[in-house]
Amino acid sequence: MTKQKNKKNFAGFNLKEAMQHLGIEKLHPWPLDPTPRPLSPFFLERLQRLRIFDTARTERAKELLVDAYCEESLINYPDLKLWKAAPLSADDVTGVVDYLLTPQRDYIDTPMLCVVEAKKDDFEQGLAQSLVEMYACQQLNALQDIHHPLYAIVTNGDGWRFYRYEADQVYESDLYTRTGHETLLSILDAIFALCQQNKSVSAQRIQ
Numbered sequence: 001m002t003k004q005k006n007k008k009n010f011a012g013f014n015l016k017e018a019m020q021h022l023g024i025e026k027l028h029p030w031p032l033d034p035t036p037r038p039l040s041p042f043f044l045e046r047l048q049r050l051r052i053f054d055t056a057r058t059e060r061a062k063e064l065l066v067d068a069y070c071e072e073s074l075i076n077y078p079d080l081k082l083w084k085a086a087p088l089s090a091d092d093v094t095g096v097v098d099y100l101l102t103p104q105r106d107y108i109d110t111p112m113l114c115v116v117e118a119k120k121d122d123f124e125q126g127l128a129q130s131l132v133e134m135y136a137c138q139q140l141n142a143l144q145d146i147h148h149p150l151y152a153i154v155t156n157g158d159g160w161r162f163y164r165y166e167a168d169q170v171y172e173s174d175l176y177t178r179t180g181h182e183t184l185l186s187i188l189d190a191i192f193a194l195c196q197q198n199k200s201v202s203a204q205r206i207q
C-alpha cells in the first residue's frame with residue numbers, strides 16, 4: 001500500500017519558505033499605469049452602507065470591502081467566477097484560499113486564474129500564502145497543459161498589492177489604497193481582463 005504524501009498547509013509557510021518553495025530569491029517590480037475609471041452609483045451606495053460594519057479591526061469585516069471591489073469590477077466579466085473559502089490542493093500543498101478566480105462553472109476546475117488573500121494587516125503572511133497558492137494553481141493548470149501567468153492580490157481592505165507569476169518569476173506592484181477608488185478599480189479591471197483573456201486562450205487549447 002502506497003503511503004500518502006503529507007501535504008503542507010498554505011498557512012504553514014512563512015515568506016522565506018514560500019519563496020524557496022517556488023525557487024525564487026527576489027520579487028521583481030511590476031509597474032502599473034492605471035487610468036482611473038468612474039464609479040457606479042451602486043458601488044458608492046455599497047461603500048456608504050458598509051460603514052455600519054467595523055471594517056478596521058477584523059478580517060471577516062474587511063472581506064466585505066474586498067467583496068464590494070471585486071463585485072464592482074467582475075460584473076464586467078460574466079465568464080469568470082469568484083469562489084470564497086475555496087479548497088485547493090496540489091502535489092505537496094493544500095489549504096483554503098480566501099478567494100479563487102476560475103471560469104464561470106458550478107464547480108472549481110482549471111484554468112486557475114487568480115488568488116486573493118484578505119488579511120487583517122499581515123501583508124507578509126498574505127504574500128507567503130499567495131505565492132504557494134499561485135504555485136499550486138500552476139501545477140493544476142499544467143496537468144491540463146495550460147500555461148499562462150497567474151495573478152494574486154493581497155489586501156487588508158484598505159491597502160492592496162498585486163502580483164504576477166510568470167516564467168518562474170514573481171512580479172510585485174506598489175501598494176495602492178482605497179482612498180483612490182477609481183485607480184484601484186482600474187487595476188482590478190485590468191487584471192480581471194487578463195484573466196478573462198487567459199481563460200479564453202486556455203479554453204481554445206483544450207477543445
